[in-house]
Amino acid sequence: xxxxxxxxxxxxxxxxxxxxxxxxxxxxxxxxxxxxxxxxxxxxxxxxxxxxxxxxxxxxxxxxxxxxxxxxxxxxxxxxxxxxxxxxxxxxxxxxxxxxxxxxxxxxxxxxxxxxxxxxxxxxxxxxxxxxxxxxxxxxxxxxxxxxxxxxxxxxxxxxxxxxxxxxxxxxxxxxxxxxxxxxxxxxxxxxxxxxxxxxxxxxxxxxxxxxxxxxxxxxxxxxxxxxxxxxxxxxxxxxxxxxxxxxxxxxxxxxxxxxxxxxxxxxxxxxxxxxxxxxxxxxxxxxxxxxxxxxxxxxxxxxxxxxxxxxxxxxxxxxxxxxxxxxxxxxxxxxxxxxxxxxxxxxxxxxx
Numbered sequence: 001x002x003x004x005x006x007x008x009x010x011x012x013x014x015x016x017x018x019x020x021x022x023x024x025x026x027x028x029x030x031x032x033x034x035x036x037x038x039x040x041x042x043x044x045x046x047x048x049x050x051x052x053x054x055x056x057x058x059x060x061x062x063x064x065x066x067x068x069x070x071x072x073x074x075x076x077x078x079x080x081x082x083x084x085x086x087x088x089x090x091x092x093x094x095x096x097x098x099x100x101x102x103x104x105x106x107x108x109x110x111x112x113x114x115x116x117x118x119x120x121x122x123x124x125x126x127x128x129x130x131x132x133x134x135x136x137x138x139x140x141x142x143x144x145x146x147x148x149x150x151x152x153x154x155x156x157x158x159x160x161x162x163x164x165x166x167x168x169x170x171x172x173x174x175x176x177x178x179x180x181x182x183x184x185x186x187x188x189x190x191x192x193x194x195x196x197x198x199x200x201x202x203x204x205x206x207x208x209x210x211x212x213x214x215x216x217x218x219x220x221x222x223x224x225x226x227x228x229x230x231x232x233x234x235x236x237x238x239x240x241x242x243x244x245x246x247x248x249x250x251x252x253x254x255x256x257x258x259x260x261x262x263x264x265x266x267x268x269x270x271x272x273x274x275x276x277x278x279x280x281x282x283x284x285x286x287x288x289x290x291x292x293x294x295x296x297x298x299x300x301x302x303x304x305x306x307x308x309x310x311x312x313x314x315x316x317x318x319x320x321x322x323x324x325x326x327x328x329x330x331x332x333x334x335x336x337x338x339x340x341x342x343x344x345x346x347x348x349x350x351x352x353x
Contacts, residue, residue, distance in 0.1 A: 008037055008050065015065060022100050023061065026093050027052065030059060030102070037061070045069065051105065060089065062101040072096050074223035080200070084140035086133060087218045106218035111210035115243055127237075127253050129216045134205055134233055135260040137219075141200040149201060149228025154190045158289060160296025169299040169311070170341045181333050186292075188330055192285045196229040197270045205233035206240045230266060231279070235287035239320050241294060241313050254283060281328070288324045288331070291317045318342050 010016035027034045036053035040060055046068040050061040064071045071094065081088035093102035111130065115123050147153070162182065166172050174182065202209075203224045211218030234257050238250045245253075258279050267273035272282065295317050298310040318338060325334040 008039070011065070018098050019063065019100065022095050022098060023052075023102075026102055030092070031055060032059060058105045059092065060103040060105050062103060064099040064101070066097070066099045069099060070096075071099055071101050071223075073225070074101065077222045077225045080141050080225075081137070081219055081222065083142070084136060086136055086141075087213055087215050088222065089218070089220070106211040106213045106220070109212040111207035111212060111217055112240075112242055114212050115207050124249075126212070126216075127249075128256065130205075130207075130210055130237055131234070131253055131257045132260065133217055133219070134237065135257060135264055135266065137202065137205075138199040138230065138233070138261060138266045139264045141225075143198070143200040143227040146200060146225055146227040149193070149198075149226040149232070151190050151194065153226070154193055154289060155186060157293040158186050158189070158296075160300060161292040162296075164296040164299040164303065165314075166337075166341070168303050169314075172340055174337070178337060182337060185331060185334055185337075186289075189285055189289045192282055193229040193232075193289060196231060196282055196286075197267050197272065198227055199230050199266060201226050201228040201232045203232070203236075205236045207237075207243060208241070229282075229286055230261070230272075231283040231286040232290070235283050235290060238283075239287050239291070241310075241316065244316060244319075251280070254280060284324045284327070285331075288321055291320045291324075295321070 010019070023034065026032070032052040032054040034052070037050050040049040040051040046065060048063040050063065052059050052061060062071065062074070064074075075091050075094055075096070078088045078091055082090065087106070089103040089106055091101055091103060094100075111126060115126055118126060162174065162179075166174065202219070202222050203226060204221050209219070209221040211220060234254060238245065238253060255276060258276050261267060262273050272279045295314060298314060298317070301307040302311045318341070321334065322338060322342070325331045325338070
């Protein structure tokens with residue numbers, strides 16, 4: 001290599017020493033150069049990823065310091081994904097107690113980067129690959145023993161919005177009537193989610209967590225998988241934090257997913273299998289639940305975790321939420337809760353650029 005990578009900073013000398021003890025024999029085993037250690041990607045959590053190089057291949061190190069992180073769910077879900085015939089990183093070494101993993105390297109090209117540079121046909125091909133892989137994930141990844149995406153979790157996620165976005169980011173305190181309206185709206189979203197077929201849910205099936213790889217796509221960041229609503233992951237893919245599509249393309253990809261999922265038996269005997277219109281409504285309502293959660297998470301990252309860059313995309317999620325709230329009569333009261341933060345929405349809307 002032409003230049004030595006910049007040194008890695010560690011939160012403590014003890015953490016660095018533990019890493020050195022763990023990785024040194026693995027470098028010898030896998031023919032890796034310890035001096036080649038370099039950052040591989042950033043993460044919104046406390047996990048960090050590094051890349052190590054050798055003469056034949058590179059591998060990825062996950063640094064997930066306990067008790068802030070637990071690598072065991074990652075190892076479990078990786079095995080389930082591989083057993084389903086999909087492309088996840090193979091876990092080559094694991095010290096769960098110390099929070100270190102050595103993983104196969106799925107490459108450097110994120111779906112997000114490829115999509116942002118692709119023309120329309122290339123983007124369509126990538127998205128079709130992501131849709132087909134999602135159907136296989138939903139059909140074949142074993143959801144047994146995964147945490148339930150139940151009412152308590154759905155409500156806890158949406159509570160991030162008033163706590164961190166409304167109050168902390170915008171300094172707004174809702175009165176009793178506004179709080180009651182919020183409770184009615186979130187109740188509708190929860191009931192819609194729980195009425196859907198329940199499958200293994202990745203929880204972040206989006207272009208930033210998919211890799212251009214062989215076979216395509218490589219799947220990352222799956223450690224928070226749950227058993228939950230069938231539309232959650234397709235909503236995550238179509239209405240992403242970092243890239244947006246016109247609705248015609250959203251519907252086209254959603255319809256392809258629905259047709260493939262129906263053929264694969266993902267919906268079972270649920271009425272959604274025979275009614276794409278109802279499936280699309282459920283997808284939009286599920287997406288709204290996620291958008292409200294993400295608005296809260298991005299503000300929490302800014303105010304609690306010192307990661308303000310995520311808040312640059314608040315406008316995109318207000319736009320998603322506005323589009324859905326305006327479309328469905330039952331959800332229109334949400335507009336009055338959003339407008340103190342966004343300005344008038346019924347006339348001007350919100351840009352997603």
